[in-house]
Protein backbone atom coordinates (compact mmCIF):
# COMPACT_ATOMS: atom_id res chain seq x y z
CA UNK A 1 0.00 0.00 0.00
CA UNK A 2 1.48 3.30 -1.14
CA UNK A 3 0.76 6.11 1.25
CA UNK A 4 1.12 9.82 0.73
CA UNK A 5 0.73 12.86 2.94
CA UNK A 6 -1.47 15.91 2.77
CA UNK A 7 -3.78 18.14 4.72
CA UNK A 8 -7.42 17.50 5.39
CA UNK A 9 -10.07 20.15 5.97
CA UNK A 10 -13.62 19.39 7.06
CA UNK A 11 -16.16 19.03 9.87
CA UNK A 12 -14.63 18.19 13.24
CA UNK A 13 -11.11 19.02 12.01
CA UNK A 14 -8.90 21.97 12.86
CA UNK A 15 -9.79 25.10 10.90
CA UNK A 16 -6.30 25.21 9.46
CA UNK A 17 -6.60 21.57 8.39
CA UNK A 18 -4.95 18.50 9.88
CA UNK A 19 -1.96 16.62 8.55
CA UNK A 20 -2.98 13.18 7.37
CA UNK A 21 -1.47 10.08 5.86
CA UNK A 22 -3.63 8.74 3.07
CA UNK A 23 -3.86 5.90 0.56
CA UNK A 24 -6.11 4.85 -2.29
CA UNK A 25 -8.37 1.84 -1.65
CA UNK A 26 -9.68 1.17 -5.16
CA UNK A 27 -11.67 4.33 -5.93
CA UNK A 28 -11.83 5.55 -2.33
CA UNK A 29 -9.34 7.86 -0.64
CA UNK A 30 -8.70 6.80 2.96
CA UNK A 31 -7.25 9.53 5.21
CA UNK A 32 -5.74 8.79 8.62
CA UNK A 33 -5.55 11.69 11.08
CA UNK A 34 -3.89 11.33 14.47
CA UNK A 35 -7.19 10.13 15.95
CA UNK A 36 -9.44 8.70 13.25
CA UNK A 37 -9.86 7.42 9.74
CA UNK A 38 -11.98 9.31 7.17
CA UNK A 39 -12.95 7.81 3.82
CA UNK A 40 -13.79 9.85 0.76
CA UNK A 41 -17.15 8.93 -0.75
CA UNK A 42 -18.03 9.39 -4.39
CA UNK A 43 -18.42 11.63 -6.22
CA UNK A 44 -14.92 13.00 -5.81
CA UNK A 45 -13.88 16.26 -7.49
CA UNK A 46 -10.34 17.22 -8.33
CA UNK A 47 -9.45 20.92 -8.43
CA UNK A 48 -6.38 23.10 -8.58
CA UNK A 49 -5.97 25.20 -5.48
CA UNK A 50 -3.66 27.20 -3.28
CA UNK A 51 -1.59 30.23 -4.07
CA UNK A 52 -0.76 30.30 -7.77
CA UNK A 53 -2.97 27.20 -8.24
CA UNK A 54 -0.03 24.81 -7.92
CA UNK A 55 -1.79 22.48 -5.49
CA UNK A 56 -4.20 19.67 -6.19
CA UNK A 57 -7.26 19.40 -3.99
CA UNK A 58 -9.69 16.52 -3.81
CA UNK A 59 -13.15 17.48 -2.54
CA UNK A 60 -16.15 15.42 -1.52
CA UNK A 61 -19.23 15.58 0.68
CA UNK A 62 -20.81 13.12 3.05
CA UNK A 63 -23.42 13.18 5.83
CA UNK A 64 -21.00 15.11 8.09
CA UNK A 65 -20.34 17.88 5.52
CA UNK A 66 -17.77 18.97 2.94
CA UNK A 67 -14.15 17.78 2.95
CA UNK A 68 -11.08 19.00 1.13
CA UNK A 69 -7.89 16.98 0.91
CA UNK A 70 -4.83 18.89 -0.29
CA UNK A 71 -2.04 16.59 -1.32
CA UNK A 72 1.52 17.62 -0.43
CA UNK A 73 3.93 18.45 -3.22
CA UNK A 74 6.75 16.20 -4.42
CA UNK A 75 6.77 12.44 -3.84
CA UNK A 76 3.37 12.53 -2.10
CA UNK A 77 1.80 14.11 -5.14
CA UNK A 78 3.35 11.52 -7.48
CA UNK A 79 2.05 8.66 -5.36
CA UNK A 80 -1.36 10.29 -5.11
CA UNK A 81 -1.54 10.65 -8.90
CA UNK A 82 -0.28 7.09 -9.52
CA UNK A 83 -3.30 5.69 -7.68
CA UNK A 84 -5.80 8.17 -9.06
CA UNK A 85 -9.07 6.43 -10.09
CA UNK A 86 -9.75 6.38 -13.82
CA UNK A 87 -12.90 8.47 -13.28
CA UNK A 88 -10.72 11.36 -12.07
CA UNK A 89 -8.20 11.33 -14.94
CA UNK A 90 -10.29 13.74 -17.08
CA UNK A 91 -10.64 16.10 -14.14
CA UNK A 92 -6.89 15.96 -13.60
CA UNK A 93 -6.25 17.07 -17.19
CA UNK A 94 -8.66 19.96 -16.74
CA UNK A 95 -7.08 20.99 -13.43
CA UNK A 96 -3.64 20.97 -15.01
CA UNK A 97 -4.84 23.15 -17.88
CA UNK A 98 -6.19 25.56 -15.28
CA UNK A 99 -2.86 25.48 -13.48
CA UNK A 100 -0.87 26.34 -16.56
CA UNK A 101 -3.33 29.15 -17.33
CA UNK A 102 -2.87 30.61 -13.86
CA UNK A 103 0.87 30.14 -14.05
CA UNK A 104 0.95 31.94 -17.39
CA UNK A 105 -1.03 34.78 -15.83
CA UNK A 106 1.37 34.84 -12.89
CA UNK A 107 4.33 35.00 -15.24
CA UNK A 108 2.69 37.96 -17.01
CA UNK A 109 2.19 39.67 -13.67
CA UNK A 110 5.91 39.23 -12.99
CA UNK A 111 6.71 40.73 -16.38
CA UNK A 112 4.52 43.73 -15.61
CA UNK A 113 6.23 44.26 -12.26
CA UNK A 114 9.61 44.02 -13.95
CA UNK A 115 8.52 46.58 -16.54
CA UNK A 116 7.38 49.02 -13.89
CA UNK A 117 10.67 48.63 -12.02
CA UNK A 118 12.61 49.17 -15.23
CA UNK A 119 10.70 52.23 -16.42
CA UNK A 120 13.65 54.44 -17.34
CA UNK A 121 15.19 51.71 -19.44
CA UNK A 122 11.86 50.81 -20.99
CA UNK A 123 11.16 54.46 -21.66
CA UNK A 124 14.35 54.80 -23.66
CA UNK A 125 13.59 51.62 -25.54
CA UNK A 126 10.09 52.89 -26.17
CA UNK A 127 11.50 56.08 -27.61
CA UNK A 128 13.38 54.06 -30.14
CA UNK A 129 10.11 52.40 -31.12
CA UNK A 130 8.27 55.74 -31.21
CA UNK A 131 4.79 54.38 -31.74
CA UNK A 132 2.06 56.87 -30.86
CA UNK A 133 0.60 54.63 -28.19
CA UNK A 134 4.00 54.12 -26.56
CA UNK A 135 4.69 57.84 -26.69
CA UNK A 136 1.34 58.70 -25.10
CA UNK A 137 2.11 56.16 -22.39
CA UNK A 138 5.59 57.54 -21.79
CA UNK A 139 4.35 61.12 -21.70
CA UNK A 140 2.08 60.14 -18.81
CA UNK A 141 5.22 59.78 -16.69
CA UNK A 142 6.39 63.34 -17.25
CA UNK A 143 5.48 65.58 -14.31
CA UNK A 144 3.71 68.85 -15.28
CA UNK A 145 6.51 70.83 -13.61
CA UNK A 146 9.09 69.28 -15.96
CA UNK A 147 6.79 69.91 -18.92
CA UNK A 148 6.53 73.55 -17.82
CA UNK A 149 10.32 73.89 -18.20
CA UNK A 150 9.85 73.00 -21.84
CA UNK A 151 7.25 75.76 -22.05
CA UNK A 152 9.81 78.16 -20.51
CA UNK A 153 12.28 77.32 -23.27
CA UNK A 154 9.66 77.91 -25.96
CA UNK A 155 8.75 81.20 -24.34
CA UNK A 156 12.38 82.34 -24.16
CA UNK A 157 12.91 81.47 -27.81
CA UNK A 158 9.69 83.21 -28.88
CA UNK A 159 10.67 86.36 -26.96
CA UNK A 160 14.08 86.31 -28.62
CA UNK A 161 12.75 85.92 -32.14
CA UNK A 162 9.39 87.69 -32.19
CA UNK A 163 7.74 90.73 -30.71
CA UNK A 164 5.71 89.48 -27.77
CA UNK A 165 2.95 91.60 -26.24
CA UNK A 166 2.84 90.72 -22.54
CA UNK A 167 0.29 93.20 -21.17
CA UNK A 168 -2.71 95.20 -22.34
CA UNK A 169 -6.34 94.61 -23.36
CA UNK A 170 -5.60 91.74 -25.78
CA UNK A 171 -3.55 89.79 -23.24
CA UNK A 172 -6.19 90.47 -20.57
CA UNK A 173 -8.94 89.22 -22.91
CA UNK A 174 -7.06 86.04 -23.72
CA UNK A 175 -6.28 85.41 -20.06
CA UNK A 176 -9.86 85.92 -18.89
CA UNK A 177 -11.26 83.60 -21.57
CA UNK A 178 -8.43 81.09 -21.19
CA UNK A 179 -8.85 80.80 -17.44
CA UNK A 180 -12.57 80.03 -17.88
CA UNK A 181 -11.57 77.21 -20.20
CA UNK A 182 -8.97 75.65 -17.88
CA UNK A 183 -10.53 75.12 -14.45
CA UNK A 184 -8.66 72.64 -12.22
CA UNK A 185 -5.67 72.52 -14.53
CA UNK A 186 -2.32 71.06 -13.46
CA UNK A 187 -0.51 73.80 -15.38
CA UNK A 188 0.24 77.44 -14.66
CA UNK A 189 -0.86 78.96 -17.94
CA UNK A 190 0.90 81.90 -19.54
CA UNK A 191 -1.15 83.89 -22.06
CA UNK A 192 0.71 85.99 -24.62
CA UNK A 193 0.11 87.82 -27.87
CA UNK A 194 2.69 87.61 -30.65
CA UNK A 195 2.70 90.74 -32.78
CA UNK A 196 2.51 89.12 -36.20
CA UNK A 197 -0.07 89.26 -39.01
CA UNK A 198 -0.45 85.46 -39.34
CA UNK A 199 -3.77 83.88 -38.39
CA UNK A 200 -2.06 81.62 -35.89
CA UNK A 201 -2.14 80.40 -32.32
CA UNK A 202 -0.29 77.68 -30.51
CA UNK A 203 -0.12 76.02 -27.16
CA UNK A 204 3.40 74.99 -26.21
CA UNK A 205 3.86 72.21 -23.64
CA UNK A 206 3.29 73.26 -20.05
CA UNK A 207 0.54 75.78 -20.84
CA UNK A 208 2.28 78.55 -22.80
CA UNK A 209 -0.44 79.88 -25.13
CA UNK A 210 0.61 82.22 -27.92
CA UNK A 211 -2.04 84.03 -29.98
CA UNK A 212 -0.85 85.94 -33.05
CA UNK A 213 -2.32 89.41 -33.44
CA UNK A 214 -3.44 88.44 -36.96
CA UNK A 215 -5.75 85.89 -35.41
CA UNK A 216 -7.26 88.46 -33.04
CA UNK A 217 -8.04 90.65 -36.05
CA UNK A 218 -9.55 87.71 -37.96
CA UNK A 219 -11.91 86.89 -35.08
CA UNK A 220 -15.16 88.85 -35.38
CA UNK A 221 -16.40 88.06 -31.87
CA UNK A 222 -14.85 87.10 -28.54
CA UNK A 223 -16.66 83.75 -28.93
CA UNK A 224 -14.53 83.07 -32.01
CA UNK A 225 -11.36 83.80 -30.04
CA UNK A 226 -12.71 81.59 -27.23
CA UNK A 227 -13.19 78.81 -29.78
CA UNK A 228 -9.55 79.03 -30.87
CA UNK A 229 -8.36 79.15 -27.26
CA UNK A 230 -10.52 76.15 -26.36
CA UNK A 231 -8.87 74.18 -29.17
CA UNK A 232 -5.40 75.31 -28.03
CA UNK A 233 -5.84 74.52 -24.35
CA UNK A 234 -7.26 71.14 -25.36
CA UNK A 235 -3.96 70.41 -27.14
CA UNK A 236 -2.10 71.51 -23.99
CA UNK A 237 -4.25 69.53 -21.56
CA UNK A 238 -4.10 66.44 -23.79
CA UNK A 239 -0.30 66.95 -23.96
CA UNK A 240 -0.19 66.78 -27.73
CA UNK A 241 2.76 69.18 -27.89
CA UNK A 242 4.73 67.10 -25.40
CA UNK A 243 3.97 63.95 -27.37
CA UNK A 244 5.15 65.72 -30.52
CA UNK A 245 8.42 66.74 -28.87
CA UNK A 246 9.08 63.21 -27.70
CA UNK A 247 8.24 61.84 -31.11
CA UNK A 248 10.48 64.22 -33.00
CA UNK A 249 13.40 64.35 -30.57
CA UNK A 250 13.32 60.78 -29.30
CA UNK A 251 15.79 59.64 -26.70
CA UNK A 252 17.21 63.07 -25.92
CA UNK A 253 13.80 64.50 -25.13
CA UNK A 254 12.90 61.44 -23.09
CA UNK A 255 16.06 61.74 -21.01
CA UNK A 256 15.45 65.43 -20.49
CA UNK A 257 11.82 65.03 -19.54
CA UNK A 258 12.30 62.12 -17.18
CA UNK A 259 15.36 63.47 -15.46
CA UNK A 260 17.00 66.82 -15.76
CA UNK A 261 19.77 66.70 -18.29
CA UNK A 262 19.74 70.46 -18.82
CA UNK A 263 18.15 72.61 -21.49
CA UNK A 264 20.99 72.54 -24.02
CA UNK A 265 20.01 69.20 -25.54
CA UNK A 266 16.59 70.64 -26.27
CA UNK A 267 17.65 73.54 -28.45
CA UNK A 268 17.11 71.56 -31.64
CA UNK A 269 13.65 70.57 -30.52
CA UNK A 270 12.40 74.12 -30.13
CA UNK A 271 12.67 75.00 -33.79
CA UNK A 272 10.36 72.09 -34.57
CA UNK A 273 7.89 72.98 -31.88
CA UNK A 274 6.88 76.35 -33.26
CA UNK A 275 5.67 74.86 -36.51
CA UNK A 276 4.83 71.39 -35.32
CA UNK A 277 1.95 69.76 -37.12
CA UNK A 278 -0.41 67.65 -35.11
CA UNK A 279 -1.92 64.52 -36.55
CA UNK A 280 -5.43 64.62 -37.93
CA UNK A 281 -6.70 62.56 -35.01
CA UNK A 282 -5.03 64.93 -32.52
CA UNK A 283 -6.78 67.85 -34.25
CA UNK A 284 -10.15 66.14 -34.05
CA UNK A 285 -9.52 65.28 -30.42
CA UNK A 286 -8.65 68.92 -29.66
CA UNK A 287 -11.83 70.07 -31.44
CA UNK A 288 -14.01 67.75 -29.38
CA UNK A 289 -12.27 68.51 -26.10
CA UNK A 290 -12.37 72.23 -26.95
CA UNK A 291 -16.13 72.09 -27.52
CA UNK A 292 -16.58 70.31 -24.21
CA UNK A 293 -14.60 73.01 -22.42
CA UNK A 294 -16.56 75.81 -24.09
CA UNK A 295 -19.86 74.26 -23.03
CA UNK A 296 -18.58 73.73 -19.48
CA UNK A 297 -17.61 77.43 -19.35
CA UNK A 298 -21.08 78.37 -20.71
CA UNK A 299 -19.47 80.04 -23.75
CA UNK A 300 -21.44 79.72 -26.99
CA UNK A 301 -19.58 77.11 -29.12
CA UNK A 302 -21.01 78.66 -32.30
CA UNK A 303 -17.94 80.94 -32.36
CA UNK A 304 -15.63 77.95 -32.73
CA UNK A 305 -17.74 76.69 -35.63
CA UNK A 306 -17.90 80.00 -37.49
CA UNK A 307 -14.19 80.57 -37.12
CA UNK A 308 -13.46 77.09 -38.42
CA UNK A 309 -15.78 77.81 -41.36
CA UNK A 310 -13.70 80.85 -42.23
CA UNK A 311 -10.50 78.83 -42.14
CA UNK A 312 -12.07 75.98 -44.09
CA UNK A 313 -13.17 78.39 -46.83
CA UNK A 314 -9.62 79.68 -47.13
CA UNK A 315 -8.51 76.05 -47.29
CA UNK A 316 -9.45 75.95 -50.97
CA UNK A 317 -7.31 78.98 -51.78
CA UNK A 318 -3.71 78.94 -52.87
CA UNK A 319 -2.31 80.84 -49.90
CA UNK A 320 -3.07 79.23 -46.57
CA UNK A 321 -2.92 81.16 -43.33
CA UNK A 322 -0.41 79.74 -40.90
CA UNK A 323 -3.09 78.46 -38.57
CA UNK A 324 -4.04 76.11 -41.35
CA UNK A 325 -0.55 74.72 -41.54
CA UNK A 326 -0.13 73.98 -37.84
CA UNK A 327 -3.75 72.95 -37.25
CA UNK A 328 -4.90 71.85 -40.71
CA UNK A 329 -8.49 73.04 -41.09
CA UNK A 330 -10.81 71.50 -43.58
CA UNK A 331 -14.44 71.58 -44.65
CA UNK A 332 -14.72 68.08 -43.19
CA UNK A 333 -13.43 69.19 -39.80
CA UNK A 334 -15.76 72.21 -39.87
CA UNK A 335 -18.72 69.97 -40.67
CA UNK A 336 -17.83 67.59 -37.82
CA UNK A 337 -17.51 70.52 -35.46
CA UNK A 338 -20.88 71.93 -36.56
CA UNK A 339 -22.57 68.59 -35.90
CA UNK A 340 -21.00 68.16 -32.46
CA UNK A 341 -21.74 71.77 -31.48
CA UNK A 342 -25.41 71.34 -32.43
CA UNK A 343 -25.70 68.74 -29.65
CA UNK A 344 -24.63 71.27 -27.02
CA UNK A 345 -27.49 73.19 -25.48
CA UNK A 346 -27.31 76.63 -23.88
CA UNK A 347 -28.17 78.97 -22.38
CA UNK A 348 -24.79 80.61 -22.97
CA UNK A 349 -23.37 83.50 -21.02
CA UNK A 350 -22.46 86.71 -22.82
CA UNK A 351 -18.72 87.42 -22.79
CA UNK A 352 -18.31 90.77 -21.11
CA UNK A 353 -15.47 92.07 -23.29
CA UNK A 354 -15.17 95.23 -25.34
CA UNK A 355 -14.13 93.32 -28.44
CA UNK A 356 -13.64 96.41 -30.59
CA UNK A 357 -11.20 97.82 -28.02
CA UNK A 358 -9.29 94.51 -27.88
CA UNK A 359 -8.81 94.49 -31.65
CA UNK A 360 -7.97 98.17 -31.70
CA UNK A 361 -5.21 97.61 -29.14
CA UNK A 362 -3.34 95.22 -31.44
CA UNK A 363 -4.08 97.29 -34.58
CA UNK A 364 -2.54 100.43 -33.11
CA UNK A 365 0.84 98.92 -32.61
Ligand SMILES: [Zn+2]
Pocket residue numbers: 231235278283286326327
Ligand atom coordinates in the same frame (compact mmCIF):
# COMPACT_ATOMS: atom_id res chain seq x y z
ZN1 LIG B 1 -4.87 72.09 -33.42
